Amino acid sequence: MLTHIVVWKYRADVSQETMDQHVTLLRNLAGIIREVRSLSVGYDVLQLPRSYDTGLVAIFDDRGGLDAYTVHPEHVKVADFGRSISEHVASVDFLT
Secondary structure: OEEEEEEEEEOOOOOHHHHHHHHHHHHHHHHHOOOOOEEEEEEOOOOOOOOOOEEEEEEEOOHHHHHHHHHOHHHHHHHHHHHHOEEEEEEEEEEO
């Protein structure tokens, strides 16, 4: 299995409505892209100085599944939207 984690730090000028739209679009990917085995998305609850605003954890069978997800047109749209409203995005991918 391959675990894919992404975190977003939204720009200060981004509205809660826009953040909610981003989270909804991310959650919808699980029902659109068949390679996704599981997908969880949520807002940070601790709000520490080091915290990011939103996080995603997605599980794939293997690297091929992640690669298919990465280039899927719906993912590309959501990823572009997320980058456009963020001051920073970070990710990590590892085998489990």
